[in-house]
Amino acid sequence: MAERERRRWTRRETALAYRLYCELPFGKLHRNNERVIQMAQMLDRSPSSVALKLVNFAHLDPEQRARGIRGMSNVSALDREVTEFFTNDWDTAIVETTDDWTQMERDEEAAERTNGATEGIGSVKIRLTQRFFRRSVLAAYDFACCLCSIPTRELLIASHIMPWATAPKERTNPKNGLALCALHDRAFDAGLLTVSPAFTMRVSSEILCHEDIPVIKAAFVALNGSLMRPPTRFAPDPRFLTYHSREIFRP
Helix, strand or coil, X not given: CHHHHHCCCXXXXXXXXXXXXXXXXXXXXXXXXXXXXXXXXXXXCCHHHHHHHHHHHHHCCHHHHHCCCCCCCCCCHHHHHHHHHHHHCHHHHHHHHHHHHHHHCHHHHHHXXXXXXXXXXXXXXXXXXXXXXXXXXXXXXXXXXXXCCCCCHHHEEEEXXXXXXXXXXXXXXXXXXXXXXXXXXXXXXXXXXEECCCCEEEECHHHHCCCCCHHHHHHHHCCXXXXXXXXXXXCCCHHHHHHHHHHHCCC
C-alpha cells in the first residue's frame, strides 16, 4: 500500500484524473465516490490518492478559486501541464484519453448494448467523447437547467452553444455548453432564446407575441431579461455566446 502511494503520477494517469475531475461535481471529489474507486482500481492506487489528485486540480481552477475554494496547494508541474493541455485543446485531450477511459467504463458500455451487436472502435470513441461533454457540462451546472433550474436529469441536455458544424474543434469544450431542459434546449437551438456574454437571457419576439398563453408566460416570458444561473466552473466562453446571439438568435 505504502509503495503504490509513493509512486509518482505519470502523465497518462494525471490526464485520466483530470478528465474525471471535469466530469464530477466539486462535492463528489471524495474517496467514497464510485467513479473515484473505479479509477483507483484501474490505476492501482488508493481511492484517497485519486481523490487528493482531483482536489489538486481545483487549486488550478480559477473559477473555483473565485468561489473561495482553494483545493490542495501541493500541485505539481505535471498537474499544471495537463490542465493546460486540456484547456488549450479539449478535443485532442479527450480523444487521447479515450482508449484508457474505455477500461473504466467497460461494464457501462456493455450494459448499453441491448441488441448484442459489437460496436466499432470509432463509434465507441465518438460516444465517449459525447459522454464527456454531457457529463462535464451537466456537472458544472449541478445537474439543473441553467435557465429554469429544473433538476430532473432525464429532462436535461448538454446543449452546444456553437454547433458542431460551425466549430468542430470545440465539440468537447465544456465552455461551449449549457445545461438546458429539453424545452429550452430546443428553443436555444432554434434561436428562439439566447444568453448574452453577461449571462442575460433574451427571448425571441416570435415567442413573446404569445405571452397570453400561460405556458409561454411561465417558461419564456418570465426569463426574458433575467440572468441565467451561472455554473460552478466552465463558464461559457463569451465568444461562443456572442456568436449565438448574433448568428443564431432570432430577435
